[in-house]
Structures are given as structure tokens and as C-alpha cells.
Amino acid sequence: MNSVLKLRFKRPMKRLFFIFFIISMAFCSERENQQEVEQDQLPRTINYLALGDSYTIGQGVSPEQRWPNQLIVRIEENDFEVERSKIIAQTGWTTGNLIAALEAEALAEYNLVSLLIGVNNQFQNQDFSIFTEEFDELLEKAVQIVGNKDRVFVVSIPDYGVTPFGSSNAQQIGESIDQYNQYISDRCLASGISFINITEISRQLGDSPGALAPDNLHPSGEQYRAWVDAILPKTIELLNE
Numbered sequence: 001m002n003s004v005l006k007l008r009f010k011r012p013m014k015r016l017f018f019i020f021f022i023i024s025m026a027f028c029s030e031r032e033n034q035q036e037v038e039q040d041q042l043p044r045t046i047n048y049l050a051l052g053d054s055y056t057i058g059q060g061v062s063p064e065q066r067w068p069n070q071l072i073v074r075i076e077e078n079d080f081e082v083e084r085s086k087i088i089a090q091t092g093w094t095t096g097n098l099i100a101a102l103e104a105e106a107l108a109e110y111n112l113v114s115l116l117i118g119v120n121n122q123f124q125n126q127d128f129s130i131f132t133e134e135f136d137e138l139l140e141k142a143v144q145i146v147g148n149k150d151r152v153f154v155v156s157i158p159d160y161g162v163t164p165f166g167s168s169n170a171q172q173i174g175e176s177i178d179q180y181n182q183y184i185s186d187r188c189l190a191s192g193i194s195f196i197n198i199t200e201i202s203r204q205l206g207d208s209p210g211a212l213a214p215d216n217l218h219p220s221g222e223q224y225r226a227w228v229d230a231i232l233p234k235t236i237e238l239l240n241e
Helices: 002-041 067-076 095-103 119-123 128-146 167-191 199-205 221-240
Strands: 044-052 080-089 112-116 152-155 194-196
Touching: 044 067, 044 095, 044 128, 067 080, 067 221, 080 095, 095 128, 112 128, 112 221, 119 128, 119 167, 128 152, 128 167, 152 221, 167 194, 167 199, 194 221, 199 221
Parallel strands: 044 080, 044 112, 112 152, 152 194
Antiparallel strands: none
């Protein structure tokens, strides 16, 4: 009789223990999931370096209209925090000028680097071999700065032949820009580095109303916004890897 009572007593205790165990496991799982969600909601810190020439420094537009600065705003809208950013670029710079500027610069740590360079090599009629050699060097420097080729992206050279400044020689300029961009694209593909083509945007907009800065040569803030629309998806993809 006593053994029967003991058996009946043990069974409810086992059930209670099992229920308690299941509830505990569910609570722990929910807590872990909540911690993961909270972790995902924390801002991911980006330090961004933009390298280039007049197109990167935004000749003729206000600082907030420069495409790297517009890109920063859009990046932060995608739950990243841009803690530090820097533009190393000047109007008229060739690949050689940019190399010299980087050698003279004491750079902090960056985890995102962009490169847009070459139009002044073309405009100054430099030997194409100078561009190819120096562009390769800049690409290597960009990877060294960030320490990861997956956090580097290159933007194509826009076609200034569609502007009033270049209209008298539009075809030759366009063909030459294509040659430069083809090399850039091929080099990026071979190196596993992201290449973003904004040249067709510049050609589509041309000298249409609002597309150019007051100098009728460089892009306006509105055109840079269109560039950023094309640049942003690839940038977010890189940052999420």
C-alpha cells in the first residue's frame, strides 16, 4: 500500500519537474532572442574615407551636397553610425596627386573606403600607362587602409563630354572616359573589389535643368543624389558582410 502511494506521489512530481524544465528552457530561449534583437539594434560604427578629385570634394556645391556626405546620411538611415569621416580630394588632382597626398597624410583607422579618380589624367592628356600604374597603386593603398578589400568600392568617372564645357569634343571625351572606366572595371573585377558605374547617370542627365553646378561642368547636388541612389545599395551590402 505504501509503495503504491509513493508511486502515485512521484508521478505528479515528475510532471511538475518536466513542466518547470520546459518553462525554464522557453524563458532562456526568449531571453537569448531578445538579447540578439537588442544587439542587432545597436548602431554599427563606420569610419569612412573618401578618396578622389573634384567629383569627390564636390566642386561648385555646398559640403552637404557632396556625394560622400549625402552617402553618410543615407548610411545612417540604415541603422549604422558614421563616427568619423574624411575626404581626401581636390579639384584638378590626378592619380599622382592623390598618391602624394596619401603619403603625406597620417591616417586614422577606417573600415570603409571609396575611390573615384582619373578624369584629370584624361583631361591633361597624360599617357594612359601612367594612369593604369598609379590607379593600381591607389587601389592597393585603399585596401591597405581598410585592411579588407570587401570594404572598398570604386566609383566610375562621369562623362563631362555631355556638359557645355565638353560639348565641342563630346564624342572623343566620351570614348576616352570609356577607356578609363573599362580599365577601372576590369581591375576591380580581377581584384574582387566593388565597382559602381555612375557614368550612364551622368550621360542621361547631361546638361538638363538642375543636373549641373553653376560652372556648367561639375554635377549638382541633385545629380550627386542620383549617384548616391546607385551607390547606396552596394555600400550597405558591403557593410552587412
